[in-house]
Amino acid sequence: GAGVSQSPSNKVTEKGKDVELRCDPISGHTALYWYRQSLGQGLEFLIYFQGNSAPDKSGLPSDRFSAERTGGSVSTLTIQRTQQEDSAVYLCASSPAGTGGSPLHFGNGTRLTVT
């Protein structure tokens, strides 16, 4: 079956512009995560959606970052007024359940470059 799909795969934007990154999780997966992977860094947790519960936004680095998940499926991560330090690979993952024991299925990521 189809895996987690992210688009675009690459995005180059000018500093100060807004960007939207999209994630299509595996059908039926109730949990959805966004992570950021910068060069030489690990996977930095950004935000977590589980079903109809309020999202866990504790990892968002600033109020320029926001995310939504419509209809419990597709998610969009928005970065406003992008800065050069936002350059990274943004990874989306989904899992079939929201407990901490469900393995994650990752997309291939969106590589964001802010010039």
Add this chain to the structure above:
Amino acid sequence: AQSVTQPDIHITVSEGASLELRCNYSYGATPYLFWYVQSPGQGLQLLLKYFSGDTLVQGIKGFEAEFKRSQSSFNLRKPSVHWSDAAEYFCAVGSPYSSASKIIFGSGTRLSIRP
């Protein structure tokens, strides 16, 4: 709050040699523990996971990991590495006590294989 430490940023081993990648976690109880691998140009893939029971868990590609409660560790091992094992390895932790629990990753260990 849960956290994961991978103290080795980069390790180089000879092909055929044994491997041990270190992972220490911080959590108030026994968490769910995972190892993921990210091969060059590929997405993250689950190697193995520990939930409970036998503290030595077997994974794919000949990897195993041992949970040691007294040391808060979950080190990854392989008796004989192959050149194809060159990749980035991530340890991760999740909570078994919440119905809505995020998974936190360590900073990763990059493994290089010497011919």
